[in-house]
Amino acid sequence: MAPKVLVSDKLSETAVQIFRDRGIDVDFMPELGKDKEKLAELIGQYDGLAIRSATKVTDKLLERATNLKVVGRAGIGVDNVDREAASKKGVIVMNTPFGNMITTAEHAIAMMFAVARQLPEASSSTHAGKWEKSKFMGVELTGKTLGVIGAGNIGGIVCDRARGLRMKVVAYDPFLSQEKADKMGVEKVALDDLLKRADFITLHVPLTDQTKNILSREALEKTKKGVRIINCARGGLVDEQAVADLLQSGHIAGAAFDVFAVEPATENPLFGLPNVVCTPHLGASTTEAQENVALQVAEQMSDYLLTGAVQNALNMPSVTAEEAKVMGPWIKLADHLGAFIGQMTDEPVKEITILYDGVAAEMNLEALNCAAIAGILKASNPDVNMVSAPVIAKDRGMKLATTSQEQTGVFEGYIKVTVKTDTRERSIAGTVFSDGKPRFIQIKGINIDAEIGQHMIYTTNEDVPGIIGTLGATFGKHGINIANFTLGRKAAKGEAIALLYVDDVVPPAVLAELKETGLFQQVKPLEFAAQ
Template structure:
């Protein structure tokens, strides 16, 4: 039974979901890094919020860890590159607090439009400054949306319901999607010039850091109001303060800051500035939703292999996982086979699928090929860290999907570019479940890829099989299965033998000495 640790406070329903799915769970919160490090080694999964910091040191101690689930969107507290190198899947729950965050952005927009915090403070201080707080309507105004993903699209729909016009800047927003959302697709400069209100809903990357820089704030329409409920660091806070002081920006509301907890922002105390302490996801409904989602996602992965909202491997739904499992087993064996045959000189790999395989999600198949292939370089490789290891070694990876019909109902072909040029292996599924090799370096050969096998290239000539059997018998090695293929009569032949006994280097050396033998390799698929 897999075992999960919940290390941050979550709704108790999350623990019950784990138990209902057959996963053992411990709820142990508030531990120091050293305490977490001492206990993490016994767990297969880790469910966290923002308090637990999953560092390199924690990951090194997590010898059994397979998956980390963040109940929420941000994963700044997880060392994702190092988790990937350790073969640990990292998931988040990007949709559980989408509505909550979008509503907070809308709430801040209204608070800015009507100066609600200052009016509240003034009134409760015994003043009645009705003429001081002259607001603006949002109806008919233009909302500039920087980031039109999940949360941004919800904000857009709410704004359209308020009879606002919405212009959106997002490099990934297609014209078709813009029409579907009811927004105008714009460049960043066009948005800055048009928007009466600007709200940000984009992740913090090298491309988006300080996207509202001093220069871009200066390009904004005079009197603009700016809201950020996405990530700190998207706005130059010092430049924003200057723009508020000058009146170029009429108001700003930030739920997130470049440094959090924010205790000394240059914006604090600035007129027409509203701040909240990262409350975007802080509703009862959102807290329950993300806790339930992370429990479901981790349970699916540990019990069925389903991968949802992973940040470092392809998604694979719980429904897809059983269908893809035999294809992934085939792909991993093909990758392992050609990796062992070619050694460390591989420069590129192409994964081709056709037939039934072409109708499936190809990303997990590619990851499985790389997992098998990369075992030449590491004995701890898996589907999570294999793509990273391939990238680290400069391996060029290509995916090809064919609509054509071939000799087999389904086919996976792996072609590598190495020291001897391009060479390929191909396999199919027999009975829709049993992985089988059907082609090896252009030679038709049908073979099950068993735990221990011998690959032998020899000159096709009478008497060779007898000599080989005698040599293996003398070494007390029993032949399990025997698969033979050849290019032409009397030409080059290939033998794949599964063997039951121990095969050491001395046995391989003896086979190499047999007349007609060109190459011998011991293969392991366990």
């Protein structure tokens, strides 16, 4: 059955056609996002939801979205999506951060020109029949120092364009390496240094706890007299009242804002002040950008629903289509390893340690971590998936540690998962054979070679004669077919284990019969996702 997607905001017909061309059943209802009640009534039948900014994906809507797997936002901002609620629900939230990069960067450059030459006020004056040529004395950009806060995707384009205008560019970005700064032709500086030197300051960072109010009153008072501030990134990055006060005092020469702390901005301390250019969040508002993000979100959602590829997700590691093909068996293995431990552990897990060896260590470890954690948690919450697992694990106070190493044994690679509770430690390792099938290769330090089936029985016992016969005879008597039988022991007459892959669920009475023989310390039924 084909995945079903709802488009509840205004996306282009070309984007909608992408879903159809990929074999996805799509309903295009561009006005539905404004009708909360009707949207909530219909959302339960869809696997995917494609939106812009009109649709509000709240926790209440997500409660009704019983089949929803992915929300795709055509654009970079996801303020209209409750990401925490989506993560707990196991719903991937994607955006399209690259479709409007050039448009937003160009808008910042345009705003910089506008405030440098007072273009909006000069235009209004001229339209009014005045000829106030001497009133609008501007400044050149050539030779001026541009301070860029955030030199990532959009900020990087601004740096490139500014260098083309023969500006000197200094950049503050904790994630910018010196090597990258050298390639970009910018000077990497500390924030205080940028504030003291810049003639123009432009911001290109997301709004986070670390960046909120990054240009505070205190920071703005450190700037060079005559500085001009441009914000086309996010409202809340700049203290707008402080900018207004410093404009009126003459310390700041001009400001250009496309975004505001409160939007829609119907009133603001900056409104009505001289040499302040304000636009209504137009950074991504070009024909090209709107089309690009719509096409991009349609492709991303289609890829995920059809192949499992994850791109530009905000609550899940990205996995390319190529990675998904190679990693599929390893993700399944990580899930099975976690599921084994989760079903064997009846105490709260305190720590999870995952060792990646050989080829496994070269893969997307974030995705593998998510799969292993999900496997562990499914024993107590079957609705957990790779999206919700890290959030739930964090809520439960579980600590995660990972280690990678080069190939150390006979296998090209393997994964070993170890968990600690208050009273014990438990571990299991597995690999993927050339046929693409996951196998368990070690339990409790005992080497084995066990095929993984949907229904399995795990036993522990002393290494004594009669174990195989007892298991075979008991299951045979009750008509239970054994598909695969694996034994392992630490040493002769020492601790031993058995792992049986059976065709059907073993009734509790049969398990009780095995325990009554006195041969087994433990007889545990296990269930794994179907292969």
